[in-house]
Amino acid sequence: MNRTTASASFSVSFTVGLYGIAFGAAGIAAGFSLLQTCLLSLLTFSGASQFAVVGVLGSGGTAISGIATASLLGIRNSLYGLRLSSILKLRGWKKVVGAQVTIDESTGVALGQSDLGEESMRHGFWLTGLGVYLFWNLFTLAGALGAQAMGNPAAWGLDAAVPAAFLGLVWPRLLGNFERALAASAMFLALALTPFVAAGLPIIATALLAVAFGWKARK
Amino acid sequence: MTEIWWAVIGTSVIAFLLKYIGHSVPEKYLTNPRALRINTLIPIALLSALVAVQSFTEKSVLVIDQRIVGLGVAVIALALKAPFPVVVLGSALASAATFNFLN
Numbered sequence: 001m002n003r004t005t006a007s008a009s010f011s012v013s014f015t016v017g018l019y020g021i022a023f024g025a026a027g028i029a030a031g032f033s034l035l036q037t038c039l040l041s042l043l044t045f046s047g048a049s050q051f052a053v054v055g056v057l058g059s060g061g062t063a064i065s066g067i068a069t070a071s072l073l074g075i076r077n078s079l080y081g082l083r084l085s086s087i088l089k090l091r092g093w094k095k096v097v098g099a100q101v102t103i104d105e106s107t108g109v110a111l112g113q114s115d116l117g118e119e120s121m122r123h124g125f126w127l128t129g130l131g132v133y134l135f136w137n138l139f140t141l142a143g144a145l146g147a148q149a150m151g152n153p154a155a156w157g158l159d160a161a162v163p164a165a166f167l168g169l170v171w172p173r174l175l176g177n178f179e180r181a182l183a184a185s186a187m188f189l190a191l192a193l194t195p196f197v198a199a200g201l202p203i204i205a206t207a208l209l210a211v212a213f214g215w216k217a218r219k
Numbered sequence: 220m221t222e223i224w225w226a227v228i229g230t231s232v233i234a235f236l237l238k239y240i241g242h243s244v245p246e247k248y249l250t251n252p253r254a255l256r257i258n259t260l261i262p263i264a265l266l267s268a269l270v271a272v273q274s275f276t277e278k279s280v281l282v283i284d285q286r287i288v289g290l291g292v293a294v295i296a297l298a299l300k301a302p303f304p305v306v307v308l309g310s311a312l313a314s315a316a317t318f319n320f321l322n
Contacts (some may be wrong), residue, residue: 006287015302015303017223018303018304019303019304019307022289022304023308031223032223032227033223036223036224036227039227040227040231041233043227043231043234043235044227044230044231044234045234046234046238048262048266049230049234050230051269052265053226053227053230055269055273056226056270057222057226057280059272059276059278060278060279061274062222063222063223063225063226064231065225065228066226066229067225067229067233068232069269070233070234071230071233071234071235071237072228072261072265073235073261073262073265073266074233074237074238074281075237075258076258076259076262077234077237077238077241077260078237078238078240078241078244079241079255080238080241081238081239081240081241081242081243082241082242082244084241084242085242085243085279088242090242090283095242096301097241098242099235099238099241099242100235100238102241102242103292104249106231113249147253154314154315155315155318155319155322156286156311156315156316157285157289157310157311157312157313157314157315157316157318158311159273159285159286159289159314160274160285160288160289160290160293160310160311160313160314160315161290161307161308161310161311161314162273162288162304163269163270163273163274163286163290163293164289164290164292164293164307164309164310164311165306165307166266166269166270166273166305167266167270167290167293167294167297167304167306168293168297168303168307169262169266170262170263170267170270171297173259173262173263173266174263179260179263181266182263182264182267183259183263183264184267185264186263186264186265186267186268186271187267187268187270187271188271189268190267190268190269190271190272191271191272191276191281194279194280194281195244195279195280195281196274196318199278199279202268202272203265203268203269203272204265205268206264206267206268207261207264207265208289209264210253210257210260210261210263210264211257211261212264213260213264214253214256214257214259214260215253215257218285
């Protein structure tokens with residue numbers, strides 16, 4: 001195994017894993033128990049989907065709304081698997097484990113090693129996938145324990161930390177005016193619908209905006 | 220079973236199935252450029268909506284409170300290319316300071 005791949009994998013695993021603190025705290029602030037918060041990191045293991053489900057349930061949405069929002073955010077993991085399957089060629093239990101750690105970061109590092117050959121891509125995928133899994137779960141537990149000890153989430157700023165985390169997740173995707181226009185429209189639509197429909201639905205409704213924006217070809 | 224338990228289990232099962240399906244379907248089945256484009260836009264719409272709802276609503280009522288200060292700090296931190304933990308922590312500190320000042 002080469003050092004470039006190993007060090008890229010480790011630094012990504014650790015820094016991304018640190019965000020687990022924010023998720024652990026967000027879960028507790030949204031009313032999830034320590035066990036429920038940690039199970040989301042162990043089983044769902046997809047940051048944006050996890051934040052979404054605690055965000056929707058925390059603001060009074062139903063389980064269905066939470067699951068739908070989280071699942072729409074998880075579709076991209078299917079595409080990552082599709083992109084990687086010809087390189088990883090997973091079978092049996094390795095396919096189960098590999099699928100579970102197919103996320104933004106493991107895919108990103110794997111594809112980033114393409115100059116070094118398929119062997120390095122596989123190493124990057126496994127090291128990053130398992131590394132993020134380890135750190136993400138450890139830091140989720142730490143964040144959840146910390147938040148439990150705090151009491152009123154607003155007094156500690158946890159109620160603002162969650163939207164800040166969402167903003168941090170969406171920011172790198174706002175590459176041009178087209179994306180920014182979509183983001184602004186989605187914020188406006190969600191707020192406009194909030195007083196009139198059940199919690200959670202205003203968020204799901206904005207997926208239709210994405211379809212409308214994406215329908216017409218651009219560039 | 221509570222609503223939260225259903226959400227935890229449902230989200231986890233579907234998240235895994237989505238990941239597993241990706242490794243099981245031949246790549247040629249997903250090359251429609253429109254579907255790919257929409258797929259990159261969906262996270263932008265959902266995450267932006269979550270930012271708005273989590274910042275400006277409280278139990279289905281629109282409100283402006285200490286969180287707007289936190290959001291402002293997050294925007295500034297991101298514009299200055301601060302790393303994610305700095306963004307979240309800065310936002311939390313600003314919001315907490317405002318909350319404790321007002322209450």
